[in-house]
Amino acid sequence: xxxxxxxxxxxxxxxxxxxxxxxxxxxxxxxxxxxxxxxxxxxxxxxxxxxxxxxxxxxxxxxxxxxxxxxxxxxxxxxxxxxxxxxxxxxxxxxxxxxxxxxxxxxxxxxxxxxxxxxxxxxxxxxxxxxxxxxxxxx
Amino acid sequence: xxxxxxxxxxxxxxxxxxxxxxxxxxxxxxxxxxxxxxxxxxxxxxxxxxxxxxxxxxxxxxxxxxxxxxxxxxxxxxxxxxxxxxxxxxxxxxxxxxxxxxxxxxxxxxxxxxxxxxxxxxxxxxxxxxxxxxxxxxx
DNA sequence: GTTTTTAATTATAATTATTATAATTTTGTA
DNA sequence: TACAAAATTATAATAATTATAATTAAAAAC
Numbered sequence: 001x002x003x004x005x006x007x008x009x010x011x012x013x014x015x016x017x018x019x020x021x022x023x024x025x026x027x028x029x030x031x032x033x034x035x036x037x038x039x040x041x042x043x044x045x046x047x048x049x050x051x052x053x054x055x056x057x058x059x060x061x062x063x064x065x066x067x068x069x070x071x072x073x074x075x076x077x078x079x080x081x082x083x084x085x086x087x088x089x090x091x092x093x094x095x096x097x098x099x100x101x102x103x104x105x106x107x108x109x110x111x112x113x114x115x116x117x118x119x120x121x122x123x124x125x126x127x128x129x130x131x132x133x134x135x136x137x138x139x
Numbered sequence: 140x141x142x143x144x145x146x147x148x149x150x151x152x153x154x155x156x157x158x159x160x161x162x163x164x165x166x167x168x169x170x171x172x173x174x175x176x177x178x179x180x181x182x183x184x185x186x187x188x189x190x191x192x193x194x195x196x197x198x199x200x201x202x203x204x205x206x207x208x209x210x211x212x213x214x215x216x217x218x219x220x221x222x223x224x225x226x227x228x229x230x231x232x233x234x235x236x237x238x239x240x241x242x243x244x245x246x247x248x249x250x251x252x253x254x255x256x257x258x259x260x261x262x263x264x265x266x267x268x269x270x271x272x273x274x275x276x277x278x
Numbered sequence: 279g280t281t282t283t284t285a286a287t288t289a290t291a292a293t294t295a296t297t298a299t300a301a302t303t304t305t306g307t308a
Numbered sequence: 309t310a311c312a313a314a315a316t317t318a319t320a321a322t323a324a325t326t327a328t329a330a331t332t333a334a335a336a337a338c
Contacts, residue, residue, distance in 0.1 A: 019315065053317045058296070077213040079295070092254050103253040110249060110264075114242040115231050121268040129260040158286065192288045197325070218324070
């Protein structure tokens with residue numbers, strides 16, 4: 001079974017004209033659930049596609065985001081990260097190893113009184129600290 | 140009553156050596172609860188302190204953050220914002236008017252199973268959408 | 279109350295992520 | 309095959325932040 005074929009259909013289904021680069025970029029984000037930055041995506045894909053331009057990565061990610069097939073994570077101020085999981089979920093960043101972990105949370109249990117008549121379009125919950133791995137290694 | 144005197148004491152209490160620039164920077168963030176960017180802080184204060192350098196603003200904000208007397212808000216990827224309210228609270232950014240609103244939320248009601256043994260140091264909840272003002276104006 | 283030392287501030291240059299622009303290539307279609 | 313439209317690429321520009329070194333101010337020592 002060829003995953004690229006499925007991505008091709010998936011993109012068309014979401015009103016994104018498919019192309020080789022677009023398939024590969026989506027494939028990378030969806031397969032490596034590592035919340036990559038633009039640079040990571042570019043550095044990895046340029047190995048397979050030597051002519052790849054970073055502009056294509058920027059344009060494609062912008063397009064994917066507009067079509068809501070990826071999520072933009074601004075957990076760090078100096079770089080954007082991307083996630084193919086568009087379901088609302090939290091992100092934990094370990095200050096030690098730098099890794100980002102997903103976690104589920106019950107969004108409906110949080111009560112917002114001040115903004116209860118505001119139109120909510122996007123929710124991002126970021127937590128920073130030390131992951132259990134780094135914590136135990138420190139002892 | 141002179142607020143600057145109080146800030147002077149407040150900084151010392153938090154292990155920050157006081158200076159004219161540092162007092163003015165803290166005063167600006169604490170008085171204008173507008174979640175200012177570095178540029179906003181600089182542009183406003185340079186009117187009072189013509190010799191002020193943007194580096195001082197950067198350095199001072201970094202120091203304040205290390206001493207936990209201000210909070211860094213990375214709700215937008217291309218610029219950092221600052222808040223003298225260090226209590227955990229959420230930030231809502233309106234896509235229309237660009238304003239950032241504070242809101243309280245019950246942090247303890249959110250259950251994190253995946254990261255329940257992680258050491259949490261900082262929590263940021265960002266919501267983006269349309270505020271009620273912009274929403275009613277649109278009709 | 280000078281002198282000495284340390285730290286804070288400032289000016290300038292460098293870095294880095296992102297955006298803008300225009301040229302080239304690819305893709306779809308008549 | 310030829311044409312038109314869109315995607316990709318290369319290059320340059322922008323803007324936020326960081327690095328470095330010089331200057332100024334504050335604190336400590338004599």
